[in-house]
Each structure stands twice: as C-alpha cells, then as structure tokens.
Amino acid sequence: MKFPQDYRREALASLEFINHAQDLVPYGDVGTGKTHMAAALVAAACQQGIQARIFTTSCLVMALRRAKDEGRLDKELTSIAKNQLLVIDLCRAGNYAEVPRTLAAERALLLGSGEESAVAISA
Secondary structure, eight states: OBOOTTOOHHHHHTTHHHHTTOOBOOBOSTTSSHHHHHHHHHHHHHHTTOOEEEEEHHHHHHHHHHHHHTTOHHHHHHHHHTOSEEEEEOOOOSSGGGHHHHHHHHHHHHHTTOTTOEEEEEO
16 A cells, blocks of 8 residues: 555544545455445544545445435535544546546535535545
8 A cells, every 4th residue: 555655644533624625545455454434534533533434436326326216316415514523435447547536526516615524535
C-alpha cells in the first residue's frame, strides 16, 4: 500500500484528514491491507463520535439504484452525506491515474460540495 510521501501513520491515526475534509486514496497490490485499514479508520472515527460509513462500490451502486427505483434517491443521498467520513472500498480502478477523477465524481454525487466531509477510497 502506498501513501503520499508527506503522509505518515500518525496523520491517519489522528483522523486529522477528516477534520480538514481531505480525501484519501490508498492503493496497492491485493492483500496489502487497504480494506483492513479502511475498516479501521471507520471504526476509529465511530469511537470518536464521528459519523462514518463504509461501502463496497457494488453495494453503494445497488443501494442508490434501489433508492432511485423506489423514489427515495434524494433521501438516501442525504443520509449518506451526513457522514463526516465515507469509505468506498474496492473501486477497482483499472488505471490509478483515473482514481482522482472518479473520486471527484463520487464526491460530487454523494456529498455535494463536501467541505465538511472526507472520502477514502481503497482501490
């Protein structure tokens, strides 16, 4: 798993990226701990009273599709946007260069401006 050079374990453990509404996109080979780390971040956020939620991409898409079919998409999006931390796991971007564009699109869809929320996507 790789992080930006200026990003250290302490920064993750402190959840400071949430307070600054910074996005986090860990990536690496299969089995390097991305999903484990994402789940740990959500658990740590919840323990600190921070609203957080984790989805797999397929579950998120299915939930949004179901909500749209049932005429409650706006309500579902509002519910998701209430979280200060939203983790989308297994986005499986074939090209990691595409992840920032994917992240921006998903942030805009789910959180609007998202200035008070952080998004973590494990690829």
